[in-house]
Amino acid sequence: MTDDVFERRTRRFEEILGILGRLAETPWSRFHADPEKYGSTERFLQLAVEILDDLGAHVVARTRIGPVASYGDVPARLLEAGHLTETQALTWRRIIGFRNVLVHDYLEVDLTIVYDVLQNRLDDLRDLHRTLLAVYRRLG
Numbered sequence: 001m002t003d004d005v006f007e008r009r010t011r012r013f014e015e016i017l018g019i020l021g022r023l024a025e026t027p028w029s030r031f032h033a034d035p036e037k038y039g040s041t042e043r044f045l046q047l048a049v050e051i052l053d054d055l056g057a058h059v060v061a062r063t064r065i066g067p068v069a070s071y072g073d074v075p076a077r078l079l080e081a082g083h084l085t086e087t088q089a090l091t092w093r094r095i096i097g098f099r100n101v102l103v104h105d106y107l108e109v110d111l112t113i114v115y116d117v118l119q120n121r122l123d124d125l126r127d128l129h130r131t132l133l134a135v136y137r138r139l140g
Contacts, residue, residue: 010133013048017125020041024122031111032115038114038115041115056092059083075088091124095124
């Protein structure tokens with residue numbers, strides 16, 4: 001991944017978080033009754049996690065801190081190298097699991113969980129992104 005691609009993914013992540021922030025203003029009564037609201041939220045959450053995973057994998061590769069067989073390995077490598085806290089690594093692993101539910105178990109997605117993530121977990125995504133950016137920029 002080139003610096004330009006890293007920066008483009010970062011800009012897209014920030015755009016997506018802005019969209020999710022606007023979707024978070026939707027009251028539950030409308031959210032769960034409007035497939036466009038919850039479908040958009042699911043897709044944008046999926047994209048946000050995939051961007052984080054891509055950026056994290058890039059940092060792992062660039063710093064040569066270990067092998068990555070799956071995206072689940074990314075938080076572990078970053079934790080081992082001291083780039084993430086234990087809490088951040090655990091949060092990221094949970095986020096990856098949530099993304100997997102959105103993608104693979106899409107018929108079983110619990111909208112109350114999606115709404116909870118939208119209302120209460122966007123800062124977790126922002127925090128992980130800020131951490132990745134800081135590590136990336138230190139690499140020069």
